[in-house]
Amino acid sequence: MQLDIVAAFFLLGAIAKLLKAPISMPEGLYKSLTLFLLIAIGLKGGMALAAYADINLLWQSLAILAFGALLPLIAYPLLKFVGGLGRVDAASVAAHYGSVSVATFAVALAVLEAQEINYEPYFPLFVALLEVPAIAVGIWLANDRQHKMNYSKVLHEIFLNQGVLILISALFIGWWAGQQTEKLMPFFGNLFHGVLALFLLEMGRVAASRLETLRHHGAFIASFAVLMPLIGGSLGFALAYGLGLSVGGSILLTTLGASASYIAVPAAMAVALPQANQSLSITAAMSVTFPFNVLIGIPLYSAIITRISL
């Protein structure tokens, strides 16, 4: 099992932080890199949608939406009844693990391209679809009937937060522009891996900086943050098998099932569930699950699924 080169930059950022080496990135640059990745993934997916969309994609999309709604329903009882978290915190963490990490998806894409494994090119559509249902389910699980929620503000945050908006917009633009999108590929296509490497350098640094907070949350949340990806990934693989996806598509859906959001969902939860402990969910998603998937999970899923398909 070989670590992909972009994952090595994640390790570099984490080790640098742990050794207190002064590597840091201007916040504006980090946000720009995030925008770049979202647009690049969306554009490529949109181009593919223009070429490959058919009725099967509709059924697949519905199944994907159901999958996104199922994951927090599995996570919530583990967090509440086993971990002893309060209703709101359990719902918030569950929503994070029901949603997806675009960065993890980007790493999986890089691994597939390095190994020359084909995948369904319209997969970014599934990423966009998986962003949302878990947030809605998380809010429903946490909903206190006595506390009136500002639904318009919540809906605004769910559908118009930067991650979801940019990804869906880029998908739409790629679909609408079709072949014209090729004009942008020298920038968004050729620079993808380099930008991802820089992004992961910063992610490694941020993930390592949050490790200290694990002490305050106990070993349960760290265990959950490792086990839930394996549960979600297994279910993702089962769904991929049921949908008849390719080997690459199966690896991607497994990775999406195993990932946890730490960009779109925290923003939505901050509005919908302000009383939830954000530190708990972001630490689990960013400091445990993300490194687990990047360093161990994705190579593992790829090796197992490739072996099964032989």
Place this chain on the structure above:
Amino acid sequence: MYTPALFFELFTITALLVLGITLLSLALPGWGLIIIAGLLSMLSMSLRFIKPEPLLQPATEV
């Protein structure tokens, strides 16, 4: 002392170990899971050692 959370941690560690060893026996990359199991057990033990369980009943003043 034996809380559901502790059982969950033990279950996770055991599952990771079993899965890791099974994968290795199939010539698949299982070392990562075994290492994670080790890290989780160290975390679980160290946090319980540093942060002991609170008394079930508070001491009463005489």
